[in-house]
Amino acid sequence: MNDTFRSGYVALIGEPNVGKSTLLNALLRQKISIVTDKPQTTRHKILGILSEPEHQIVFLDTPGIITPAYLLQEVMMQFAASAVADADIVLLLVDAVKAKEKRYAPDDQAVAKIRAANKPTFLVVNKIDLLTKEEVLPLLMELQMLFPFDEVVPLSAATGFNTRELVAAIVKYLPVHPPFYDTETVSDAQERFFVSEIVREKLFEQYKEEVPYSATVDIIEFKERGKGKFFIAADIIVERDSQKGILIGRQGAALKRLGAASRNAIENFLGHPVFLELHVKVRADWRGDRRWLSAFGYTSPD
Numbered sequence: 001m002n003d004t005f006r007s008g009y010v011a012l013i014g015e016p017n018v019g020k021s022t023l024l025n026a027l028l029r030q031k032i033s034i035v036t037d038k039p040q041t042t043r044h045k046i047l048g049i050l051s052e053p054e055h056q057i058v059f060l061d062t063p064g065i066i067t068p069a070y071l072l073q074e075v076m077m078q079f080a081a082s083a084v085a086d087a088d089i090v091l092l093l094v095d096a097v098k099a100k101e102k103r104y105a106p107d108d109q110a111v112a113k114i115r116a117a118n119k120p121t122f123l124v125v126n127k128i129d130l131l132t133k134e135e136v137l138p139l140l141m142e143l144q145m146l147f148p149f150d151e152v153v154p155l156s157a158a159t160g161f162n163t164r165e166l167v168a169a170i171v172k173y174l175p176v177h178p179p180f181y182d183t184e185t186v187s188d189a190q191e192r193f194f195v196s197e198i199v200r201e202k203l204f205e206q207y208k209e210e211v212p213y214s215a216t217v218d219i220i221e222f223k224e225r226g227k228g229k230f231f232i233a234a235d236i237i238v239e240r241d242s243q244k245g246i247l248i249g250r251q252g253a254a255l256k257r258l259g260a261a262s263r264n265a266i267e268n269f270l271g272h273p274v275f276l277e278l279h280v281k282v283r284a285d286w287r288g289d290r291r292w293l294s295a296f297g298y299t300s301p302d
């Protein structure tokens with residue numbers, strides 16, 4: 001390594017559903033953070049490492065900023081706050097369409113958080129594939145009034161448009177520092193975390209409204225059984241018997257569908273055949289119980 005190598009932490013912050021996880025995956029050219037069309041998909045601080053010859057950027061994907069209504073959401077907001085605290089640079093993401101329709105400007109909470117952090121802050125206007133060229137410029141002018149952003153970058157995480165430009169802008173602000181992680185490493189999380197997230201993604205895709213929000217996935221067993229075949233047992237935890245019923249479905253049909261979709265995605269991710277066993281359990285009000293939260297991996301940072 002030479003003395004011009006740059007490395008640092010970059011937090012992705014914004015309201016739910018603006019495309020933070022999609023952007024992380026696009027920047028890494030690899031899917032490490034789950035994406036759905038529903039808000040509040042991400043519940044953790046998810047680290048993704050982009051290593052290039054002259055720099056290493058450690059991205060932190062975070063849960064969308066909301067006013068917490070229960071303990072799980074409070075922990076989610078602590079993850080977002082700790083990402084801002086860890087960051088050398090903060091990216092505030094907004095959804096271009098919502099911002100244009102004014103249903104969605106970067107809300108005061110997110111701006112207040114980054115203002116207090118007093119760090120280089122970029123405004124990233126995502127989903128511009130959904131706007132016409134003529135719509136983009138006036139929108140950027142308007143959004144710049146919100147905060148003295150160091151950079152404003154319109155892009156599309158979905159198509160990849162302008163994502164290289166974002167990386168180039170980030171590199172300008174990165175401190176000179178040796179890489180924090182081995183340059184082969186993409187994340188600090190274990191395979192079993194990604195597997196639990198994949199099942200959670202399928203839950204969001206398959207079930208409506210309350211079930212995905214009341215559910216979490218707990219990996220009970222993860223081991224190689226026989227040659228290159230993995231045995232994975234996971235509990236899906238919900239808060240009430242009625243949710244368990246919905247999850248399982250008539251004669252187990254819904255759970256079977258969930259298992260098949262999850263297994264497929266897990267096999268793609270691991271690159272191995274997988275035997276997946278899912279069980280549904282009820283833990284009343286687990287989202288509001290500190291001990292259950294920590295048992296299921298939602299331990300508040302620091």
Ligand SMILES: Nc1nc2c(ncn2[C@@H]2O[C@H](COP(=O)(O)OP(=O)(O)OP(=O)(O)O)[C@@H](O)[C@H]2O)c(=O)[nH]1
Pocket residue numbers: 014015016017018019020021022023034035036037038039040041042043062063064065126127128129130155156157158159
């Ligand atoms: N058209 C378009 N859709 C996008 C783009 N980026 C993300 N999306 C979609 O927006 C939705 C939300 O994306 P996510 O990446 O899960 O958003 P998020 O900000 O991580 O959401 P939370 O984790 O809930 O805070 C998904 O349906 C994505 O496919 C984009 O650039 N263009």
Ligand SMILES: [Mg+2]
Pocket residue numbers: 020021022033034035041042061062063
């Ligand atoms: Mg997300």
